[in-house]
Amino acid sequence: MHINEILFWFLTALALFSAMMVVFSKNPVHSVLWLIVVFMAITGHYIIMNAQFLAIVNMIVYAGAIMVLFLFVIMFMNLNAESEPQKSKWMKFAAVLSGGSLMLILIAALKDNGGFISSMRGEGSIGLIKNLGKVLFTDYVVPFEISSILFLSAMVGAVVLGKKDSSTIVS
Amino acid sequence: MITMDLLAINFSLGLEKLLLIGAIITFSLIVAMYTTYAERKVAAWMQDRRGPNRAGPFGLLQPAADGLKLFFKEEIIPLTSNKTLFVLGPALAMITAMLTSAVIPWGSSIELFGRNISLQIADVNIGILYVFGVVSMGVYGIMIGGWSSNNKFSLIAAVRGASQIISYELAMGLSLIALLMMTGSLSLKTIVQQQMEGGWNIIYQPLGFLIFLICVFAECNRTPFDLPEAENELNFGYHQEYSSMKLGLYLFAEYVNMFISSAVVSTLFFGGYDIPFVDETALSLSLGANTVALLGFAALFAKILFFLFLFIWVRWTIPRFRYDQLMDLGWKKLIPLALANMLITAVVILWLNK
Amino acid sequence: MPVIPINYYIFLSLALFTIGIVGVLTRRNAIIIFMCIELMLNAVNVLLVAFSKMHHVAAFAVDRATTAGTEAQLFVFFIMVVAAAEVTVGLAIIVMLYRNIHSVDINFLNRLKH
Amino acid sequence: MASLTNRAKVLEQKPMSFMERLYLPAIFKGMAITFSHMFKKKATINYPEEKRPFSPVFRGLHVLNRDEEGRENCTACGLCAVACPAEAITMEAAERKTSEEHLYREEKYAAKYEINMLRCIFCGLCEEACPKDAIYMSETFAPSNFTRKGFIYAKDELLIPNPVTDKEKYEIAKGLREAQLKNK
Structure with missing residues (x-):
């Protein structure tokens, strides 16, 4: 396996895991911090695709500025796991189910195509x-x-x- | 360029880079250690005192003694704190302080064992933006540490620190845009090479330099902008609940930050590893490329030392700002000034190119 | 030459998007919902960059001086810009909301008549 | 409202000039001042190695004096205890036996002599009150201790070393003061 592919799988796993943690962690501050990890993983993806500008803008704007704003607001409101409003179990189940079926439909619709991404040096200078x-x-x-x-x-x-x-x- | 240099690793290149990273991290830690010593010594001199002189000759072992003391102190984690984040905070502060050193050209290249080794970990062609990215990450070390301590003083200090860093990042970026318009490149190595040929940037951008310097002081949380640590209103600031080496990491990160920002300032405005009034190519013919590279590193180090001294000098001269004064300076003075500087630079560049 | 099928990126982006949707549906905290929307925006960004890269690689085989795919990356840039503006206003709204009802629970948002 | 006194000084409050509002000249001036201080003579000394000379009138720890033959001067008259405003001194008198003439100068002596250093205010009134020149204050500081009891100095801690048997220590204890006084 080429190191590029290893990085791809690692970053993908990281992004998906932390995205789940954003949704499922009870403490809002933890959610924000996990979202920062998601953005860092996405930045890594941009670097693999040689989109340097977007990578660094993603890091500065999203991870560096927007998330700090979120953190500010949450810290000032003193939100924590105890005061976090929760939906009922059935509502959550229904939400996950509908989300999953949406994903299935989208994957089914988009799975057939033959494109590929290479990371050859000369081919990726647009970023x-x-x-x-x-x-x-x-x-x-x-x-x-x-x-x-x-x-x-x-x-x-x-x-x-x-x-x-x-x-x-x-x- | 990052990708391919990073990914097309062969063994010897990887080894070379690893060694370089190790060397630079060790070097910056040692320099940071002795900056703490220098701070106490210079502070003493400026107050007509002698400063630490007991541990070792001239007190040179004082930083080691301080470090040992911090290591052996009891590690207290408050019961109501958020344990994971409490540990993560100082680590983040230290890591982000260190990360910036990756793009700074510490010298030209040296020939060793038949290999041409560049004294820069990664010549990224978006070097300055990378620096900005890492600096904006540095906020989290403060915020996480302050929030997870579960103490209102820490929290207020953390929020203050974060908003200060974010506010001054704007003016910092704007003051640099004028510089970047002149150099036309974001790579720090290219900027240094241009300064070698065309004179240091400080000559062309004195106002930009001043704004940048003020913002660097604010980013490092140094006096006169050390509001997050204002003892008289916030006790000890965002690291109030910390003890032992975790506190040590926070304090140490400040000094590493100082060192790295001195390196960035001297690279951007003072020619980096350029030896003043000397033609490097002519010198390398007579002395050999390796000697000149080492001399260049020494020149850079001398500039860094000057800025470190400036940091300390200013700290023991100027009193702390009030918080509203700080924000006033950042938003109402520095940003318009930086914008004006940018416009004037743009006009002059256009006029010269006409 | 390392080649990653575009499908992988599509699936990654879809997964992120779906997680965002699930987050919007399951949570009641307005800030978390807002964050999940950011997550969805980012999923789209990943997809756009991947497509831009694929497009560019395909065009590069024909013409080595091509700039095909630049538009998509600029599009991502504009998405980020708009997202930043949106977050400032959105958070300001949430802060004002919190001031009025002392909660960020969206179930309390039916009190518009007050 | 009329001011109570005529001493109030009206401050001139004119707006700052442009140069003053720049702050930078003032900052540079301040930095020049601190920089010049780096090369000034240091006010501190390396304490245990170097010591500052005491003033001739310095009042340190008490010392019970002996005469040249090594006999104690104190006769336990109690004048020092009476003079002491802090009531730090206690003593018990005893009569000198015939065999003890080489120990005590007069026929009465202090069998017990204690000074509570926690009470003592180092005013020197005991020194003034003593008719026999038996107690005087040296130029040593009160050293630290771990217990309160340790600060009650008994006779053996207060007595000056014997000038006959322990010449050197006596000279040291006698201290710099004599030398200083002589120099004057």
């Missing part, structure tokens, strides 16, 4: 920053600018939502 940047700032410059406006509005929105309403303080 490099140089190439991605060139396309991003020429062909996709308008969506890029629009996304910056999106960010600005998200920022304003978050501040407006998070700010304590002065009328509620009085009451």
Whole structure:
């Protein structure tokens, strides 16, 4: 087995196991930490596929920024395993069942195709920053600018939502 | 490039890299050890005292004595803490502090046993982004440690530390963008080579350097930004519940962080392993490539030592910021400054290329 | 030459997506549900990158200077950008919710009339 | 409101100038100050090896004196105990036998003489009160101890070594003070 394949299986197992732990761990903080592990595994997958830029962006944006936000919120709300609301056993069973059947259907629909991924060096240069940047700032410059406006509005929105309403303080 | 260099391993290359990793980790641990010594010594000198001078000649064995003391202390894990995470916290802090050293070029290459060995663990072509990624991981060591101690002081300190690091990462990134526009490469090795030819980046980016330096201080949780450890309001900060070597790892990670960030600053702005006022290629003809590589490493080390001294110097000069002042500086001063710096650099580059 | 069939990536991505769905269905904590949505977004990202790579490898055999597959990776980039914006707003909403009903249980969210 | 006194000083509160708001010059100034301190003379000394000279009026541990022939000066008159504001001194007197003339100078001596160092405030009034020059305060510090009892110094701990039989120790115990006084 080539080391690439070993890495693939290892990362896949890691990603799936920790994804399950995200769903099934009782303590929300543990869920967040397992989700970070999932993102790290996915980052590893990106590196195998030689998508360096996405790998590092995934690490900085998802694992480094978004998950810290989640952790912040959970820590401030002081959520722990005891105060965690639980659904009834039957609801959970039904959820797992329906999820499993969805997965079966999707796999059945998508299983027949003959593509493959190779990790030869010369064949994988599109994931490099140089190439991605060139396309991003020429062909996709308008969506890029629009996304910056999106960010600005998200920022304003978050501040407006998070700010304590002065009328509620009085009451 | 990471993948293939990583995956197309032959035995001798792997051995070489492993040895290099071992050497660099040992080296940074030793330097961190003696930074603690230097900190106490310099602090003493600045306060007209003598500092540690009992353990060994000039107190040189003091760090070893401190380490031994920490090892032999009782290991206390609070009953109500979250045990796994409590242990994971210091480990994460230490690992993320160490990981950054992988992309720093510690020197050019040396010839040994007929092999050309590059003094850099991995010449990743997204080197700086890798540094940022690892730095953003460093938040978790603090947050997990602070949260799992189950102590409100620790928690507040952890949240403070994390929000401080996240806030200053922005200004840090923005100040670097100006630099990257000039160099046109994210690989640290390329940046160093460009500085060898075209002069150090500090000449072109003094403002960027200043912003970057301030952000580095904040990222390392050093005074004047050591809010997470503000004794007068938060007792001992996020590692309050820790004892023994787990506390040691946290304290040690701070010094390793200092060392690595000094290395990053000297690589980005002070020419890395470039020996000032000397033409390396001419010198290597007369002295041999190996000697020049070692000299280059010595030059880098001298720069690192200067920055370590600067860290200590600033710590014993400037008092701590208040928390709102800290956020004010980060968001309202440094980020606009960095943006302005970026714009000016862009305009100048465009004007020169016209 | 190491070759990994695209099917493996499809299955990985489907599994992650399904775990995300199961998470949304089983949990009542709004933050966890939000996290599971992030998981689903990431499953899609993996799939997009894998397809982009496959597409590129196929085009590379014909034309060595091809940039086929770049769009998919940029698409992933934009997904990440949007996800970051979405998380900030979403978490702000959850925090406000918590302030009002002192819980993040979504079963209490039927009190919109208050 | 009128101020109670006219001593209140009105501070001038003008907004900071641009250079002041930059803070950097001030920071550099501070750093220059700390840097210059690195090369100043150190205020500390390596204590057990080097010692600072005591002032001639320093009051340390008590010593019960002997005369040149090695006889104890104390006559157990009790004036020191009376003078002591902390009531740290207790003693019991005894009469000198004929065979003990080489031990005690006067015909009465202190059979028991104790100073409680935990009570003592080192005021030196005992030294002042003593008519026979029997008690004086040396320049040693009160050493540490593990028990409270250990701080009640009995006669054998207080007595100065015999100048006849133990010349060297006597000189040491007599201490630097004599030398200092002589130098003056």
